[in-house]
Amino acid sequence: MKITVDEEKCCGAGQCVLIAPEVFDQRDEDGIVILLDAAPVAEHHEGVRESAGVCPAAAIHLHEDA
């Protein structure tokens, strides 16, 4: 799995950090998403999929086959 994030779309809601804190963080100054791990290990995949699904700005993109 490979993750990309669209910083410009991100609204800073931080839902992804609540679900998958191993993979996502937020910038201190404006809350924009920080990708901690672009190719997370399998145990985090479910949380990442949920984060992408719940992201209120559709800013998280997954490439499952990568």
Place this chain on the structure above:
Amino acid sequence: MSTPSDVLVVGASAAGLAVTESLRRKGYRGRITLLGEEEGAPYDRPPLSKQVLAGTWEAERTQLRTRDVLDALDAELALGERAVALDAATRTVRTASGAELRAEAVVLATGLHARRLPGLSGATGVHVLRTLGDAGRLREELLKAERVVVVGDGVLGAEIAATARLMGADVTMTGPQAAPMQAQLGHDIAQRLAALHTEHGVRLRPDTLVDGLETADGRVTGVRPVDGDPLPADLVVTAVGSTPATDWLTHSGLALRDGVECDSRCRAADGIYAAGDVARFHHEGLGRSLRLENRTNATEQAMLVAANILGEDRPYSPVPYFWTDQLGVKIQVYGLPTPTATVRIVEGDTEQGRFVAQYLDDEGRPIAVLGWNMPKQARQHRQALLDRYAPAPRVEPAAASR
């Protein structure tokens, strides 16, 4: 309950799409039909009053998923097809074109209609903003407008006023509250928002009820307050709230009370669920029914509904959350502030324009958290609210008797 062999989702916006995606993510392989009134692929609404209105995003950028991702869902997309009736007993939906669709599980995710006041419509130059089409039409006229009046002082009205002002129009925002978004922010922070708008040149006419339009040759020339002189305008936007899109459910047999009435599982009847803006549900943590009109609720509630369709039997008891971006300020709100709550600053500094505020009830317990240009820190303070919104744990009979 066994897993249904097919699912019909009525409403193809954020909530309807999220139900579909969540079912697939959880491994559901049955047939899914996603029925949507609008022609185009599912798109997102929060950017409409901001990036799309301002013209910084093309309309396509609001699409929630690419065509490839939609195709991979292996769902039947029935777009441009409006649901007109439901028979809850047989779970059959009839569409405007006369088709009848029946499924073992039906999800109602039809969202909201913009509310229109009788005295405030019917003239050229008067707009509402709910759909992508609305946003395009409003933008076109905003580019030519000189004097804009926004009728409505809630979240949408305040966002439209902010965007229109940044586009260079002379903007007046009017509404019944003492300050914009007072219902969502409480008195103190709403006053701060009022000051922000004023600093940017938005004229505020608070404490004002508007009940009519001034027109000339069928075109709006102003709005008429109940008391006082008319406010001149060549463009009027009414953002006076929304009504749940339940008109098509009148004869369905479901209970409708400002939304589709559901239990704590978001279930309206056997095999029928509701998600998103249209759903009123029983919040076990708060002990009352609630209907939330915000973007994160659409997806969170949709995911819960997907889980319950697959038999998980979980209550929906979210910490409500919304955000708004206005005039360079990002506001995040967790929980439900009340007008009488005490507000205290727990991080940052109001003078610096970056802070986190906590709302306390009469007994000093936190009920809500707000971030003003501090999204990450606000999210961290959300933790303090969990107890209040969590449903009471179920006590097993054996444990209770010990």
